[in-house]
Amino acid sequence: MNHVFNSTALNMSYVSDNVAGASPEIIDALAQCNTGQVNPYGNDDGTARIEKKLSDIFERPVSVFLVNSGSAANALGLSVLTPPWGHVLCHPDSHIYNDECAAPEVFNPGSKLITVAGESTKISPARLREKLTHKLGDVHSTQPATLSITQATETGSVYNLDELQVLKDICRSSNLKMQMDGARFANALVSLNCTPAEMSWKSGIDILSFGATKNGALSAEAVILFDQGMATEMGYRRKRSGHLTSKMRFLSAQIDAYLSDDLWLKNAAQANNMAKRLEQGLAGIHGIELLGETQTNIIFCKMSAKTIDHLYGQGFTFYANRWGKDIVRLVTSFATTEQDVDALIRAAKNSSA
Amino acid sequence: MNHVFNSTALNMSYVSDNVAGASPEIIDALAQCNTGQVNPYGNDDGTARIEKKLSDIFERPVSVFLVNSGSAANALGLSVLTPPWGHVLCHPDSHIYNDECAAPEVFNPGSKLITVAGESTKISPARLREKLTHKLGDVHSTQPATLSITQATETGSVYNLDELQVLKDICRSSNLKMQMDGARFANALVSLNCTPAEMSWKSGIDILSFGATKNGALSAEAVILFDQGMATEMGYRRKRSGHLTSKMRFLSAQIDAYLSDDLWLKNAAQANNMAKRLEQGLAGIHGIELLGETQTNIIFCKMSAKTIDHLYGQGFTFYANRWGKDIVRLVTSFATTEQDVDALIRAAKNSSA
Amino acid sequence: MNHVFNSTALNMSYVSDNVAGASPEIIDALAQCNTGQVNPYGNDDGTARIEKKLSDIFERPVSVFLVNSGSAANALGLSVLTPPWGHVLCHPDSHIYNDECAAPEVFNPGSKLITVAGESTKISPARLREKLTHKLGDVHSTQPATLSITQATETGSVYNLDELQVLKDICRSSNLKMQMDGARFANALVSLNCTPAEMSWKSGIDILSFGATKNGALSAEAVILFDQGMATEMGYRRKRSGHLTSKMRFLSAQIDAYLSDDLWLKNAAQANNMAKRLEQGLAGIHGIELLGETQTNIIFCKMSAKTIDHLYGQGFTFYANRWGKDIVRLVTSFATTEQDVDALIRAAKNSSA
């Protein structure tokens, strides 16, 4: 058996970071934990160890609930923070609003998502304040309960700590809870170079979806509760949604390996660095216009239909014309290599020549 | 890395089949599929291959939806078959009624589960007929929509093909759909020595939860739709419940290995055979009374408090006194060996001596 | 226009108390409140007056939410007391379990009703205690949250104050909330000859469905919260279920008239007395066997198929053979008169002669 990931072939897909497989270290961890009998449903030592590790990393006792998907993590977190007659405020381009087939509403029937726009897929504080004055205390309307933000955002941008603080202040003064969709938490963390605590509970976050799948796990996300008083409720909510895994050791082992030896940070740095390298390579090419700064592992740029077709013809894949005419999105991952990136740059150069 | 499962230590837990790990072949399959980039969300060749394999095994084109837990598989299947104002008929000791924290009701808000008792955890046809006359067409009551049966049952018993046919006839004449919780489908199949088709759609089953987790997978269950017309709806339902995995290859790979080289049947046979061996060993011991015939991998017997304590003292674990005073449940799994079983028999003998 | 209710024809239906119309005083109140403009949605003086009146009657400040149906009143009350992963304990013959098409589950998706049997449609304290030990704190099961009792019960029996106290003690010690379905609250109150406070919050009731429809209103039920802290939540819950009436004055006027000049108590006494008169009349008839004591306005008795047919032939209507062979249920109402009752007794005598 050969664990060297993807050794010979080029990674030619930039469609999403979920086209990658898993880190070999995480695959290995599955095999290593596959010895003997252990208690099911998270009552095993390995799962307890995860909670301890994450408490250390976040500098505070946390409760951790492992699940298999980011949609489940988000929907579970939001359901604990929001009463059935409440609403979640989120960006119109957020994953929870657009890409989860109403999972937040399924997990919390009757609650609503209300969108608050803003540049770079980030909530505008001014618009948020405005929304919070709407029909307050009026029984004819659901009530604002929770702010959901994505870090890094769906377009790869990042809230800096000051921006998070502004949102926290608004939420605290309006009695709103805060949830963070951290499907790309590690990518944002590496980008900001701050501590996990600073980017989460110190910024007011009550519940975090701590993603691992996009960054090297097979299928593992941790819902992290910074207020452990919510843990009892979350236990029932996870089970009733079918997200309590019996052989939990295999979820825990993924997260354990993910957190060991800074694998999560190394993987995120690799993805971010490759995006940066790609950005720099594309910057010099005539006819390609970069759209905004690349803060994590997602690049938006403009290129001609001819260039797009040429790249497709070479075997590269990515989304084009989905966010506007000639707009191309390129996503790198932990598995993207320098050779991968350089091959794409070269092909782009050739096509625009 | 050593894949020989559990080689040195005895398996001393008979609490449940989910205390076991995974078959080494399935762990290996994860590593083997971890090469290169593939389409996410089930749009990969590996997932397509699973659907083909299961269509062959079930002798009919089927639609397959992979999920991570049996509760999810059951709740999804039932939600497709039952209108929101309908109810599911099930045994009072069924997993869906007792052990899923109302997942079927969460996935289909407003629907109910109505219990129909019967010997050996099997639905009594007479009682089922009786329930089906209750408030039919009366808007003050939810309406019978779906029969859910578990095969093998929660206590390890098995509906034979004749019994299934009786239930099918009742359901067809009352316009009821049929769902099968097959968390231990393989154990039942091996016990009956019939074909998968006979034990499912030929017996009227519309949707099957085809379990793999208890029988050697890490975390993988297949919802099998025998009517492919339900597939579109199921696609949305899986996603909105957070059970659509992005890196689906790792779920598909588990099922692929599970179905390859008859691993699923071999594993089930091993579990069943070890239960049979254990039953035979216990049968000869003074003071131990076997309760019913062991048809799959679950044994119920009566033993004295002294014997129970002695076994606990030796390090064996299992449920006692949960189904009645001095009643003991012993569950074997694919990972249980002859040495394991013989050690338990020996200890039981000693303690009753 | 003639307000004298039902002056000439006999009331020959004993099917239910809801075949009656409304008390003339309540119809009059609608006309009287139909003057000028008033604030909608319960922000009118009339509605405020109701809350005051009910606070006086119950000897304690209460919050009142008027709705149009008993099912709505029950489902709303239960939804405030029960978390989504909780269950309501109720009698298997209760209205909420049998006759509301799962409204409690619709209003609180994912919650369950768990039945606790007992004689005379009353919860058995011993069985309740037993149920409360089942899977406590186990995430695989919904958790006991609320006890729902019906007073008077669906078969017309009544919990006496001692019996209520026993249930209260169990609930308090197990941290359960208590809801009372008081569709026939007045009938029970008149039967027990106690105070409304004694029969409700002093007996541990947290939320009461205070019925008026069966006892003389057109369509008006009051959800009474003994803990006013629940009122904010209830406001949103009522609206989101479509049960907030815009022209609330017409609901309030019904309850106002119902409570004025002891109309509610007089109506209930009339219904109960007519049932008693009927019981006494039937008692002397050969071939008719009374089943249990008549405590409110519902009589159960046994009569021959011949007698039943004879009465049907005379034009009388009632349920027969629904609760067993030859078992007849007879329900009186506030509109039942002595002539009505005597006509039925006469006919029964003739038929059994």
Add this chain to the structure above:
Amino acid sequence: MNHVFNSTALNMSYVSDNVAGASPEIIDALAQCNTGQVNPYGNDDGTARIEKKLSDIFERPVSVFLVNSGSAANALGLSVLTPPWGHVLCHPDSHIYNDECAAPEVFNPGSKLITVAGESTKISPARLREKLTHKLGDVHSTQPATLSITQATETGSVYNLDELQVLKDICRSSNLKMQMDGARFANALVSLNCTPAEMSWKSGIDILSFGATKNGALSAEAVILFDQGMATEMGYRRKRSGHLTSKMRFLSAQIDAYLSDDLWLKNAAQANNMAKRLEQGLAGIHGIELLGETQTNIIFCKMSAKTIDHLYGQGFTFYANRWGKDIVRLVTSFATTEQDVDALIRAAKNSSA
């Protein structure tokens, strides 16, 4: 008892049409139907008569479900037309989106409302077409299922028959169902001077909330199904939401009187005419600017803060500054008289003098 509505005092509130009471004819009908015993739950002759009358009026056999509130009527209708993974397209200023505390989502858990803007509170066909191309068939998104339009709209404007036809064509070609919130159906009908059939099913409407409360009833709305095949499902849905009234005769009597002698059309004409008279009176006043044409019973205009305050001081009530600075909304009703209107015009003239 004096049934002459509101005879002496001026109607000085223009806040909403729901501050009015009920038509005396409708109050009378309640008293008249209050004789003898009738079958409950809509199994009475009076309710059957309503269905017949509405079938005549709409020139087609219809199924009718009476409920007590417009929110219930809308939410029930939408829940029948929309699968749980579907969404309803509606105007951002629609009642269902803004004023029902998420009732549509409560009645159909997991479904979403997606807004489509447009001038005059009317859906823009171009924008609708655009929305219908979004993530079609993609499991990550709920799917377009139903278009909901309000006629007359929440601001009193009216879709003409041509506009309805355009929407119908779009819906038919995209396989969308159509629901109409007709809380002010009569006002729109009188305004367009067309037939009820033309304004409903001939324009593609599948289910209509036929409002009566705002136009003279106490509390009565009819959900009208133009496809009677949906009736069975609707029966269960109405009951499980607590909206099946036991003494249905009192709801039916309201609708019966409403439809008799063209009361519904006369009432709507009165409201519309009074709005027109008010519009004309305000048009000539210096400093008052009318905003758009008044098509039904709602006027929007601009007046100075001084004028607003003056009118408030005189005892008039209405919403100001809610839709923008100095913007005033004035709503007339069936109960508004010429004296009422002239008094307001006079006061406005004086204040602007």
